[in-house]
Amino acid sequence: MILMGFGLFFFFVGTLGVLRFPDALTRAHGAAKCDTLGAVLCIVGLILQSGFTFTTIKLIVVIVFLWTTNPTATHMIAKAIYKRKD
Template sequence: MRIVIMGALLMSGLFFFMVGTIGVLRFPDMYTRAHGAAKCDTLGAVLCLISLMIYNGFNIVSLKLLLIIVFIWVTNPTATHLIVKAKYGNEMKVKNKEGVDKIENV
């Protein structure tokens, strides 16, 4: 039973990695590419690491994998946000239909 759960989590993680890669290749601009890559990479990595935790059982390696999961969960979205905000600050402002820049006040 443990092998089946581990395999399902690993395949799910690999699926999200694949979807993120397709998103990076197919999305039209940098902002949507960053969004697709960050969400899918975070979820894919977490699912793959959880499958490794199940494979190893409960020991010190599982604790280290859990710390890696927490680190990825915190740093990946934060880094993506900072990269996109830096790109936005160096680029021409994006306006909505009313001509108002929604991110300017953030």
């Protein structure tokens, strides 16, 4: 439950970053960092809660998927924003 609480904290901080940062690039950076960390902490909390089952393996696959797709998607969005400003 503690890890899930930390994960929710990072989701909250990421939401504040999206609302308070001045431009789209800094918003994307803040949201991506907090979103990835918050989701991983919540999923690790679920892994510890469920014990070692087949569900644990599925959750680990979800973590790997999130670590791969979140930074990649944020990079592509930021690149599109940067090119659009030119």
